[in-house]
Amino acid sequence: MTDDPRPIRIGLQLQPQHADYADIRRAVAAAEEAGADIVFNWDHFFPLYGEPDGKHFECWTMLGAWAEATSRVEIGALVTCNSYRNPDLLADMARTVDHISDGRLILGIGSGWFERDYDEYGYEFGTAGSRLNALGEALPRIRGRWHKLNPPPTRDIPVLIGGGGEKKTLRYTAEHATIWHGFGDAETITHKNAVLDGHCRDIGRDPAEIERSCAVEGAPDEYGQGLYDAGVRLFTVGQDGPAFDLGRLRDWIAWRDERNAG
Template sequence: MTIRLGLQIPNFSYGTGIAELFPTVIAQAREAEAAGFDSVFVMDHFYQLPMLGSPDQPMLEAYTALGALATATERVQLGTLVTGNTYRNPTLLAKSITTLDVISRGRAVLGIGTGWFELEHDQLGFEFGTFTDRFEKLDEALQIILPMLKGERPTFAGKHYRVREAMANPRFRDHIPLMIGGSGEKKTIPLAVRHFDHLNVIAGFDELAAKIDVVKARCDDLGRDPATLETSMLVTAMVDERATPDLIPSGMRQRMVVGSAESIAEQLQEKVFDAGVDGVIMNLPTSVQGYQPGQITALGAALKPLTAG
């Protein structure tokens, strides 16, 4: 698994009719693949997020969309950034991700996290609970999902889940790469060090170097080579040569870059790669102007020298 340059598709509001919505998703994924991106991600949500739009804006179910993208692409890895564990029984998630891996011929990535969007849970009937509840659920879920992905048949009885000789067949591989999102130093980072291949660090630019230091320290504690735990950051990019940093909303200044593709590459070198993070996963604002062909290609060309390692 290598995620050095990924594309995240965070919304489906393109100013098109519904008939053109998914063809626009396919166009973005194919442009990313042609531009040298190694992975394409969607969000695992049922409502649009508050910072991106109103809850009733278009939102496709993640694994259905990824299965379709698997037939429309050939090389890019496909996954969620990241799956909300609370939305599916662990055995269903294991079945969904192994199916995606079969359809894509070994390109699935299992991104997973605790889940956090309370409105979605309340309106759709998913139990939300406390953060401690959700973290306990994630810990139990991993004890079921990880063996199933290897072809084992776990039996498990916990506080939140019970399974008996659960299995997932067919499988394309014995190991599907695992990604977790977060930066909590007491729970998320130690969990990533124990079980995961990739940590998507959810933190501001100014916090990244310190978070990477914590990752290395926890790896040392558990005897893991830090080089075996890849890291990335999700960054919003506004590709516009006329754009200046003062256009960035105050709440996004630690997670967003603007300017030409070349300028964005320079900013990411300084803010992300120089902090010790291995890769970037980019999303581009599309809700105002719609999908703008060529921007993904320009980013791929500018970032290729930084992500070729």
């Protein structure tokens, strides 16, 4: 994937914790103005770090608001937990936000992992295997529902699958996704990309159809080239509240612009 001709894109994951919604809304507007390509939130019910009972907001309600509050950036969850919503309902929610945003939604989805969410909201946690199996069953249902809805989505909604499991998650990515989102250093991403490419070949799909995405920390001068050479074209910076300092995001945007111009 090192010769992927796609331009570099920069995403921001605005983690909806430890902040008032007004702070989150201002950060979304600032990220769009700064030139981010995508703004993500996440799909949890409690903070993942910091004060465990701190301020937190729900994912998809927020995406509907972002669809109205923004005009250019793509939006989505990094990632939706498949366990929390019936797949057909989730498909309808995604179609609705797709229309509200005039075709700027990315459906990010994964199998789920944060046990407190499940326990406090009454979902069956099960096992990693059972949650992955449920994701595999949900993905074709989601796409099938999109074909039944009136009106249908405004476009073929991009599906982003997050996770690095080599036997199931990456196979589902080959079968259903247009973006794969992973974590780790360049060596890890290179290995995972090779596994994903293998799954694509097994089912007769061109691996180049799947954009490779990665969470990034630190400065682009330190990490950008290695991850680029590993095949990453979507680099996503994480930022939690309440301050939402977008300085690192702006550094990655400047790096994107310099690289894409060259």
